[in-house]
Amino acid sequence: MIVVYHQNNRVTKVVSGNNDAIFFKKNKSIASVLLSLANDFPELPIVWCHELMENNLNIEGLTTFFHHNKLMLSYSTADTSFLGNRIGFVEESPFIKVNKQCTYPTWLMSSEVGVIHASVLILMGTRVTENSNFDYFLNSVAKVGMILGLLCYSEPRLLLKNAPQPNPQKANLFVLFRFVKQHYKKRWIVLLFLNLLVFEKRFSILPLLYSLFFKSRKKKALNFDFIPVQSSLTIVDKKTIDVIIPTIGRKQYLYDVLQDLAKQSILPINVIVIEQNPQPDSVSELDYLTTEKWPFTIKHFFTHQAGACNARNLALSHVESEWVFLNDDDNRFASDIIEKAFEKAEQYGIEVITTAYLQENEKQDYIQIHQSGIFGSGNSFIKKTALKEVVFDKALEFGYGEDTDFGMQLRNKGFDVIYFPDLRITHLKASMGGFRIKVKKLWENELVQPKPSPTMMYVFLKHYTNQQLLCYKLVSFFKLLKKESFSNYGVFFKEFEKKWKRSQYWANKL
Structure with missing residues (x-):
């Protein structure tokens, strides 16, 4: 060196x-x-x-x-x-x-x-x-x-x-505006200007105008493919993997998932199925788990408690193998996806992999291996050692943001999430699932309904900076403002502030 x-x-x-x-x-x-x-x-x-x-x-x-x-x-x-x-x-x-x-x-x-x-x-x-x-x-x-x-x-x-x-x-405002102009879409220098004006009372017109003299560094194509990648770390040792699948009311779809798993070139050791049905007198409908032979052990748990967070946490507590495949009950995938996931983990020396996750006939836009800003709880591979003290937050049950929160927990434990576009899982988006269970939210009877969702506000308050939250607020404001008539702007602004404050209130309650 x-x-x-x-x-x-x-x-x-x-x-x-x-x-x-x-x-x-x-x-x-x-x-x-x-x-x-x-x-x-x-x-x-x-x-x-x-x-x-x-x-x-x-x-x-x-x-x-x-x-x-x-x-x-x-x-x-x-x-x-x-x-x-x-x-x-x-x-x-x-x-x-x-x-x-x-x-x-x-x-x-x-x-x-x-x-x-x-x-x-x-x-x-x-x-x-x-x-x-x-x-x-x-x-x-x-x-x-x-x-x-x-x-x-x-x-x-x-x-x-x-x-x-x-x-x-430390960069001053002129340097900051220049950086934004050179590395983001042009609209972001305007949004930066507005954020500073609204939230810091700074009228930064000179830095904004200064930034216009600089060209973007995003446009020129570069190809990193010729740089070889072969990690010197030993990430995959035993090549053993368990699969977790929460399911509710999708008997045939789950059967197809199990068939895909049975055809894998590297078979899972355990498939952990958490079947949910909140009806008090209900029993399991998954008879094929025992009537048919499977090339892996199926650990089947039936519960009347609905909720994907609870189901996934229960499944994770029974993982025994070196790796775990977080799956869903309406996925389809090729017979070598586990083998290829191991190959990528060894090549890049990583403990968390997320795949392309497209619906049928959906175009794949992201074709570059990269550090992902998102995490998918139905299409990811994780080394078991990365899961210590990481759980799906039950405060987000039946809401939104549990995937984002789980990914942030992993990153804050030192485990990055890498996206591989050539690992593909098709998400059928079956019509029946966990969200068909009507759950009354704590804030459902509020006179002023919180906006954004308190669960999303909860994730922002937990994992993001104050400036990121304020930016989200301003962008949300303009998106909703477009739907309002000019004569209603004054009322809309007051209502927006009330809804935002109620969202913060309930997020703190969560």
């Missing part, structure tokens, strides 16, 4: 993994030196580190957690990122509120310490031009690269304990 030490926006020294000095041009920016080194050493990882942290750089550990070439790792000892909390005004993804205690997926990079492979830098250098501000350059590389399949993380293991904290650089 190559290690670049820097201070005061200039490189101070460059050394090899053996600590041999390497020549560099001292009058160049840090980004320029990195790009030059990448061309000189295209097969090596390139590390950057603030000079104050030289003695705390975890050189020995790097080879463990930088385990394949399509990674970008960074860490900041500061509480906030270079772009600050206001970046939440333009992005609602889970990548903004970073958990600094674990490996966490984010494109928010820091100049303090980090590592990237030279081959990635060479490719990104064709789109992301050199910048005198090293933090801006790193965040730009990660933001552009993450969409294209570069896996980006905040990695606290880059530093040993008790590392000193350099004075962090």
